[in-house]
Every structure is written in C-alpha cells, then in structure tokens.
Amino acid sequence: MSDDVVGESVEAESAVAAVTASDLIIRAENLTLRFGGVVSLRDVSIEMRRGEILAVIGPNGAGKTSLFNSLTGVYQPQEGTITFTARDGAPMSVIGKKAYQIAQAGVSRTFQASRLFGALNVFENIKIGAEDHRGIGLVGALLKGPRTRRGEHESDDVVIELLEFVGLKREANVIASQLSYGARRRLEIARALATDPEVILLDEPAAGTNPSEKLELAVLIRRVRDERGVSVLLIEHDMKLIMSLAERLYVLNFGSVIAEGSPAEIRSNPVVIDAYLGSSHEETVA
Amino acid sequence: MTIFAPANLKRLFTILMIAGVIAVMTGTPGSSTAPPTTGIHGSYLERVSWFGLFAVQRWFLFFTLGVIVWLLVSFYRPRARTIRHGFDSVLALPKEITAKRPTRIVLILVALAILLFLPKLVHESFWMYLIVEQIGVWILLALGLNVVVGFAGLLDLGFAAFYAIGAYTTALFTGALPMPALFHHPIPTLWVIPIGILAAMIFGVLLGTPTLRLRGDYLAIVTLGFALIIDDFVEIQNGVTGGGVGSTPVPHPSLNLGFLHIHWGISPTPYYYLCLLFIAVFIAVFSALEHSRIGRAWVAIREDEVAAESVGINPLKFKVMAFAVGAASGGFGGVMSAGLVGIINPSLFTYQISVNVLVLVIFGGMGSIWGVALGAIVIQTATIYLDNYQPWGYQFNDLFMYIGALLIVMMIFRPAGLLPSRRRAREFAEAKGGDDVHTDEVLTGEQP
Secondary structure, X not given: OHHHHHHHHHHHHHHHHOOOHHHEEEEEEEEEEEEOOEEEEEXXXXXXXXXXXXXXXXXXXXXXXHHHHHHOOOOOOOEEEEEEEOOOOOEEEOXXXXXXXXXHHOEEEOOOOOOOOOOOEHHHHHHHHHOOOOOOOHHHHHHXXXXXXXXXXXXXXXXXXXXXXXXXXHHOOOEHHHOOHHHHHHHHHHHHHHOOOOEEEEEOOOOXXXXXXXXXXXXXXXXXXXXXXXXXXXXXXXXXXXXXXXXXXXXXXXXXXXXXXXXXXXXXXXHHHHHHHOOOHHHXXX | OOOOOHHHHHHHHHHHHXXXXXXXXXXXXXXXXXXXXXXXXXXXXXXXEEOOOEEEEHHHHHHHHHHHHHHHHHHOOOOOOHHHHHOOOOOOOHHHHHOOOHHHHHHHHHHHHHHHHHHHHOOOHHHHHHHHHHHHHHHHHHHHHHHHHHHOOOOOOOOHHHHHHHHHHHHHHOOOOOOOOHHHOOOOHHXXXXXXXXXXXXXXHHHHHHHOOOOHHHHHHHHHHHHHHHHHHHHHOHHHHOOOOOOOOOOOOEEEOOOOEEEOOOOOHHHHHHHHHHHHHHHHHHHHHHOOHXXXXXXXXXXXXXXXXXXXXXXXXXXXXXXXXXXHHHHHHHHHHHHHHOOOOHHHHXXXXXXXXXXXXXXXXXXXXXHHHHHHHHHHHHHHHHHHHOOOOOOXXXXXXXXXXXXXXXXXXXXXXXXXXXXXXXXXHHHHOHHHHHHHHHHHOOOO
16 A cells, blocks of 8 residues: 555656646646526636646636536536546546546546535545445345455445545544534545545635644645645635645636746736736726 | 423424314314314314313313423433534444444344234234235335435335336236236236336336436426326226226235145235235345445435535436335335235325325335334324224324324424434434524434
8 A cells, every 4th residue: 555655656746747748637628618698618728737736716706616517527518628638548538428427537526615425424425435336236235245345345444544644533433514614624535535536626625614724734635646646626715725735826717717827927927916906006097 | 491492482382283283183073064063163162071170172171281292392301312422533443333232133033023923913814914905015115115215315206106017017917907918828926026026127217217317306296297107007098907997806826836835815814924025025135225335325316416426426327226126115015916905906006105105204214214114014003093993083084184294293393204214314403404403302312
C-alpha cells in the first residue's frame, strides 16, 4: 500500500513538470450550456493537467457550478467537447455519458450543499462509495460466494484507510447528519475518494466551516493530491484559501472564461479585479 | 417540559379530536327514523355509565378517557437513548455493528415454534383457510412491496398487478383459462410456482425499465395506471381470461416423490406450511439483499439519488432490480391464491388490494422486514375478527374507516411504523427537523 502511494506522488510531481497533450486529464473545449434563453456557459474552454490543483473562481452566478455539472454529466452542454483521459491513456468523451458512468470512469465530485446519506453513519457513507456497483448480480449478492466476500473485505479496508486519511476514525459510528460542518466536508471528500478516482471535483469544500476547519481542509486537499496522486479541481469563494492552495486558476464571469494563470498573475489581472469590484471607477464617472 | 407547554397542549387537542372520532366510530349506526338517538348526534349524546359511577353523555366519557391518555403521555419519560449514540465514537467494524442480540434469536425461535404448531391449535379449517388466505398471502404481498417502497423508496400504487400476474399465470399454465395452456399441455400447479415468480419479475422489469426514470408522484401515477390496465384487461378479455366470471378451477397442487406424497386439497393445512416455507425463504432472501451491496445502493438512491449517482451507482438499474425482486413475492402470492381459492376472477385484484398492501407496509414500518410482517399479521387478524364477529354494530365497509383512523393515529405518534427500521426512523426525524423531533422523541422514544 505505502509503495503505491509513493509511486503515485512521484508520478504527480513529474506530471506538473512537463506538460504534453496526453498529460491533460480533462480537456473541455468551447462548451456552451443554455437553459432556454439563459446562457449559463458561453464558449468555455479549460484544460486540466494530471496531478495539479486547479481552481475555478468567479462572482456568484458566473457559471462555476454549471461547469462542474457539465463535467460530471449532471448537465449536458449543447455545444463543445469534454475529454477525460484516464491514467491508462484511453481518452473518453464525457458528453452524452450519464453521471454514474463518468463517476465509474474516475471523475469524482462533492457538492456545494453537502449531500451525504444523512440517515447512515460515517462508515456506511464511505462504504457505499467504495463498493463496485458495476458487476452486481442478484444471485452473486445473495449467495455470498468468495468473490462477493472478497469484495466486502476490500471495500471495508478502503473505508478504514480513508477514515484514517480524513481523520474521521473516531466518528465512524456517528450518523452523518449529526456531524459538524467541517466533519461533513471531510466525509464528503472521503466518500468521493472511495470510488478510487483520478480526479476529484470539489464544489466549495470550505463553505460553512470555521477558520480552523478551513485550515484543516486546505491541508487535507493538498494531501489528496500529494499522497494519493488524485488531481484536484475546486471551486471556492474564500480567496485566501484558494490563493494558497491552487497552482493555477481560471476566472469565470457571466459564463465566460475571462482569465487564466497562476495565483500571482490572477491577483494582478485588471480584468479580474474589474469583474469582482464592478466596472472600473473611471468608466462609471465618465 | 411543563405539562402546559404549547406543544403539550397541542397534543391534548389532537388526542381529544381522536377521542371524538372514536366516540362516533363506536357509537350507534345512523338511522333516518329516530335521528336524535342515532348517528353522530346519538354517539355523543347517548347516556352511558361513567366507569360504573354515574350516568353521563358519551362525549364526556370519551373526553375524560382522552385526558387520562394525555396525562399518561405527558408524564411518560423514555430512557434517554440519544446520548449513547452521540458519543459512541469507538470504531466498530461492520461485523460488530450488525451483530445480532441473543434475545432476538430466542424471540424468532419462539415465534417459529408457535407458527409450526399453529394448525394443531386451530382446529376448524375455516379459520385455517382465513389464516392462509387473509394473513399468509398478505404477508407475502407486504414483503414484496416493502422492497419497492421501503428499501428503494419508490411509491408503487399498483402492486396488485403482480399479484394478478402470478395468479393468472398459474391459471394459464394449468389450463384453467379459456385460452389454451401453453403448448396445449397443462402442467402441474406445483411446477407453476417458479414460472409464476419469473413471470411477475419479467413484468416488473418490463414495467420498470421505461417508468422508473420518473420520480415520486409521477411514478406512483404510472404504477397505478399499470394496475388498472391489468385489472381491466382480465375483466374485458373474456376469451383469454374468462372475464368477470373468472377461470375454471385451478387444480390443487400435489407432490409425489415416491417416498413422500403431499396433496394440497380441501384442507388448508398443507397450504399453510407451503406458505410458511415461502415466507421464510422470502424473508431470508430479502434480508440478505438488504445487507448486501444492492441493499446499500437502494438506501443511497432512496436518500439522495444525485449523490448516489456521483459515486457510480446506476439508479435505473437498481430501481428496476427492486421492482423485479419485489414482484417475485407478489407473484408467488398470486400462485398461492390461485391454488388455494381455485377460481380466480378480477375482483381479487382490484385497486383496493394495492392500497391495502401499502397500508400494511406503512403501518408495519417501511423498510423493516419484521415490522412489515408483524403489521400484516396485526391488521389482517383485526380484519378477520371484525368481518366474522362484527362487534360494536360493525358493518362490512366500516373496515376502511377504522384503517384510515389507525393510519392517521400512526402518522401522528409513530410515523416510522410499528417496528421501524432504524434508518427509516432517522430519515423521518431528519425530515421533520427542529422542535418537533424533540416532542416526537419524548412520545415514542425514537432517535432523532
């Protein structure tokens, strides 16, 4: 197990170093998403490199969550292409696929308002994520043959390992709806990681948490990439958090990408400042 | 909590309303000839004895009873179970979580012993027949619907359709329909059991695949439509199903293995054991499924379909599976009925049956296998009693009034059912939220 982790993190570092086309884990080109007359995404193109922590920021209603939902199959954009390239190198077109197929392929996500299975305990929540939902037959599940039992043990092992990874081991028996906000956020990340993804999409992971929980989450998100080799794409409103965490950012406004670059570049980009503070003072005065 | 807290006064009001309704339900039946002393009027004003002490009007008797119940409820303090869960922070492995308590095993053994010797205790075959037809078959139906409604959270208002498919498949394959049996070769009734189960499952898949993309109310309407179609089909197609008159007698099953010869005939006892055997099998299969990956996927879909999909669960596949699995026991119920009753006709499979089965599931506790079985036993036993003894001026259709009242009371005081499944009870508490959880918890000892 530990050998695996080391191997993966080395792989992750090398991926950041040299970028070629095959190193792109997600490539979305010219996405346009409309709801009736309302354009939610307009000609959006983003590229995500394998092993990076990428962030999407923008004012409220800029289309960040729409972009996430398009990438994970919840929405189907009318125009554009999305390609997900798994580690084994087989590119997959995401558009037209169902959300569960995309999840099975290795793209996992969390939700803005956390969507845990509230009546189940922490252990069960993660276990549902860890189980393989593809090859299930009625007969196999009933007879509990060696394969089914081995599957059970494997997913239990995954759950225990993840409980330790996110620091919820002591809360394994607690009902999900009774957890604190910070713990819920960590549980959601654990459940998403349980599907053994290659990339994880975090939709405002720090929403509703207090400052110390925010710090813990930032550490956890970095560990997801460093120790597990999972690429991270995140939406976040907390600028301090995102500037310290993200290696690269895309800025969305009114459904379009208005800027892309490193945190330092974004911070000093006048277009971005405009988008966040409204049109510049000179213009309004004139 | 003081006794005069607003929430507790609200409860007093509810209990008094219920007392008023019970007063009417147990009162004299209405009559147009002597209005002042009959009907609703009479139910309240009739003079009765107040616990043998003095004469009062009925409303006063029932209201004092209501106040007594209210006082008992107000001072009842359940053991505080919340605390244990909140601080239970030791990592327990799944084995330990699901470990069965010995008391439960003893209970099951005692119940099993009673069930096995029941035919020795009930001498009249009239009662045995009712036990099989009114309780046994209904347990099968309730267990099947519980998979659909309780496990997967899909509202199915047309479960009687699968019951009908099981019964008519039996009639078809044994040659009891106007339509000739398949290959013109009737087969023994016993062999139809797997065929009937399979036919119901296939219809479950056929109905489920297009319709289970719908959610909530829409699914309920479609399943209702499906049941009405099946009901109408068997009623209208005289040449195929015998129409309203029904089938010719379905032959009683018999089993001859040389050393073992069983004939299911006029005596209901062999049917009783057959039914018991299959109830045991279905309970074993359904509870194994509940605790398998499939069961957990059902819970995930029931709780949050979007989240379930985000971890790679194909909702449609698992919902169709729930439909097919549930249909299996419904279909077997149909085979049982056809063999036992002999002549089947559309009046056995009306919309009313679907609703009644749903009532059993809700009453017993959605998602709880033992709860649903117990719920079916309680309600169906009460039904048999009311129909055959007709106490308190009971008339045949009054049953629905009583069941309606029972459901209302259940929803107020024990919304998760008689023997609630732990998960379902939590879901109910979660859905209610806020202060109400607290009052509910005080009243029923449920976990919030």
